[in-house]
Amino acid sequence: QKLYARITRGTKQGPTEVDTLIPRRPEVVTPTGPETANLYQDPTTFAEGQAIKITANFPSGDFLVTLYRGTSPGVWAAVATDQSNSSGNSYFYDYRDNGTQNLFARKGNGERTEVDTLTPTP
Numbered sequence: 208q209k210l211y212a213r214i215t216r217g218t219k220q221g222p223t224e225v226d227t228l229i230p231r232r233p234e235v236v237t238p239t240g241p242e243t244a245n246l247y248q249d250p251t252t253f254a255e256g257q258a259i260k261i262t263a264n265f266p267s268g269d270f271l272v273t274l275y276r277g278t279s280p281g282v283w284a285a286v287a288t289d290q291s292n293s294s295g296n297s298y299f300y301d302y303r304d305n306g307t308q309n310l311f312a313r314k315g316n317g318e319r320t321e322v323d324t325l326t327p328t329p
Contacts, residue, residue, distance in 0.1 A: 236275055236283040240317035244295070246310060248302075248325060255327040258301040263312035263320055265295035270314050272297035277309035277322075286310075 208228045244265040253259050263272050270291050275283040289297040297312065307326045313319040 236285070236313075237281070238275070238283070238311045238313075238319060238322050240313065240319050242321055243318040244312065244314075244320040246312055246320040246323045248323075252328050253304075255306060256303055257327070258303055259325075261299040261302045261310065261312075263289075263291075263297040263299075265291060265297070265314060265318065265320075267293060267295045269293055270295075270316075272312050272314055274299050274302075274310060274312045283311075 209225050210228060244263055247262045247264065249260045249262070261274060263274065265272065268291065271288055272291055273288045274286045274297075276286050278284045286302070287299050289299060291297045304325050304327060307324060309322050309324050311320050311322045
């Protein structure tokens with residue numbers, strides 16, 4: 208699909224450059240790959256909707272880590288991405304759940320955490 212915008216005011220009236228959009232299939236994400244890290248939540252006991260901190264603890268290094276949430280059986284959605292510190296920790300602040308949820312985190316090279324189930328207290 209080709210798109211452009213039209214400028215209707217000012218001295219540079221007319222169309223902008225034409226860009227072509229090429230659809231790509233969405234990435235299929237599953238919790239597979241080497242399990243080399245752990246996932247922690249703070250506080251460990253929390254109420255539904257309460258803001259918590261999720262930590263993905265990988266071995267030392269500087270890399271991007273993406274946190275995924277299970278949205279339905281076999282379907283995982285990216286929640287956020289964070290740059291790890293030199294100790295390999297990535298922090299996802301103010302995560303709020305809406306009931307029991309499954310989470311895991313993955314580095315770009317495929318290494319991942321275990322799948323953790325977050326269950327709020329009643």
